[in-house]
Amino acid sequence: MKQIFHYFAPCPRGLETVLAEELAGLDAQGIAPTDGGVAFSGDEAMMYRANLHSRIASRILWRLVEKSYRSEDDIYKAARAIDWPELFDVSRTIKVMVTGVGCKLRSLDFIALKVKDAVCDGFRAQCGERPSVDTARPDIRIHVFLTERQLTLYLDTSGEALFKRGYRRETGDAPLRENLAAGILRLTGWQVDEPLLDPMCGSGTFLVEAAMMARNMAPGRGRTFAFELLKRFEPAQWGEIKQQAIAAERSEVKAAIFGSDDTPAVLEAARANLLSAGVADTVQLEEADALERSAPAAGGVLVCNPPYGIRLEEQTWLDALYPALGHSLKQRFAGWRAYYFTGDLRLAKLIRLSASKRTVLFNGSIECRLFEYRMVAGGNRKDG
CATH class of the missing domain: 3.30.2130.30 (VC0802-like)
Known part of the structure; x- marks a missing residue:
């Protein structure tokens, strides 16, 4: 037994x-x-x-x-x-x-x-x-x-934390941890045959995790684990489990995964991470302003970790950004489900849309929210 x-x-x-x-x-x-x-x-x-x-x-x-x-x-x-x-x-x-x-x-x-x-x-x-x-x-x-x-x-039994997948080459500013990004994707209900867009992709964490899901790539495929150092370790059994995982990967997928950012250097960081993870051909990157880009499909999931600031000048800038994000969603993304993950709880009021769901999450010790907005033509707008 x-x-x-x-x-x-x-x-x-x-x-x-x-x-x-x-x-x-x-x-x-x-x-x-x-x-x-x-x-x-x-x-x-x-x-x-x-x-x-x-x-x-x-x-x-x-x-x-x-x-x-x-x-x-x-x-x-x-x-x-x-x-x-x-x-x-x-x-x-x-x-x-x-x-x-x-x-x-x-x-x-x-x-x-x-x-x-x-x-x-x-x-x-x-x-x-x-x-x-x-x-x-x-x-x-x-x-x-x-x-x-x-x-x-x-x-x-893990050793290094499991969010350290082993692919990250470029981090950008305060990157989202990979396991938090993967969990958020699960919370959105995104399916791999649905279009997915991150319009402020940063170093590309959401994009890499989504692409690995679409390709059915095991997140730990490129790293080692502490259990390999234990006396009970069974190399043959572990080798078989890894081979089964590799055999289950999908080399060609029809996933429509899109990412954009308005800073060329940030896009290069995302591209480096996608290449390192082996999923660069699964994601379409482009340079674009999140407030001006169009929806890449008639419907899908938009997921985003917008910036949030601590200093007064940052908050003043965000006071203008959040309403503009809401306006862009309203004008350009009818038929989409949009998800904003943020530690700035003012977003819910300033974006001037009615959230259909608010999920409490923690990024380390920071209490955050995942706001869901279901964009229907003629709906969602808050007065004021």
């Missing part, structure tokens, strides 16, 4: 439902969304597939222990009881990260030190030596999550 393990996939807050749907599509079991992620279960092959295929998860964490605690010593004992040398070799570097919600203990940094000591003591007892700590680029990441009375200890 296959051994079943328990996992947790953190994600940007607000994307838990679409992540649960994605994991269900990968045949995960015991799916349980919670604030900030989704718990699920499956065998090791399931964990391999989740790392390779999940567009929305930030990481795939393997739950090693979950139990109640009262003191730092309880946490040390729980970590010390794990057979760490059975999981990875002493030559691997480690890092311990601790997150607490309602934890009453005095210092999360001290808890991280206690867990690190427990891991090293376990290795010393069996091997006579201990693994080294590397806080910058560790081989093995150990995550500790504490509530007021509950301890959960995880081994990170």
Whole structure:
């Protein structure tokens, strides 16, 4: 019988439902969304597939222990009881990260030190030596999550965060994380046979993610994972899963994916990322002002992460931009569904259109909104 393990996939807050749907599509079991992620279960092959295929998860964490605690010593004992040398070799570097919600203990940094000591003591007892700590680029990441009375200890099977697909060459200013962009595309309901336009494409994150979806390309196809360093790792099984993913890719698609920006250097950054991801021939780029460009089809999905500013002069400029965006939608995009993702909540009022849906999302710690506007000729306009 296959051994079943328990996992947790953190994600940007607000994307838990679409992540649960994605994991269900990968045949995960015991799916349980919670604030900030989704718990699920499956065998090791399931964990391999989740790392390779999940567009929305930030990481795939393997739950090693979950139990109640009262003191730092309880946490040390729980970590010390794990057979760490059975999981990875002493030559691997480690890092311990601790997150607490309602934890009453005095210092999360001290808890991280206690867990690190427990891991090293376990290795010393069996091997006579201990693994080294590397806080910058560790081989093995150990995550500790504490509530007021509950301890959960995880081994990170991903390594670098999953939004790091391995293709990005140019970032532009404050690029949208890839898993957040992919989750937003899922929230729009966009289907790969529908036209898609990002009229302020920046470094092209929405475009790359959409093109990879259209081509059915696994987002993790170009990178490595921490689970490849574990003693339980099965190279043959992993190789087969990767080959299946490559065989399922679509080399030719009829996707109508369009992107534009009004700055040539920004367009070059987007083009570099599309080339690096292997999807440049799936996206049509052009230099255009978002306020003046026409709809590339009679209907489709417009998705955009417009700029939002902190300084007063930036806000003054945006006060003029948002109404102009609304006017452009009204004049040029009848028959389209438009989605604006922003941390500037003034957009809802200044764009002067009636949003049909408002979804709360978080870009890191920044509370944002995804506003949906269904453009129907003669509708949507707010008075004033």
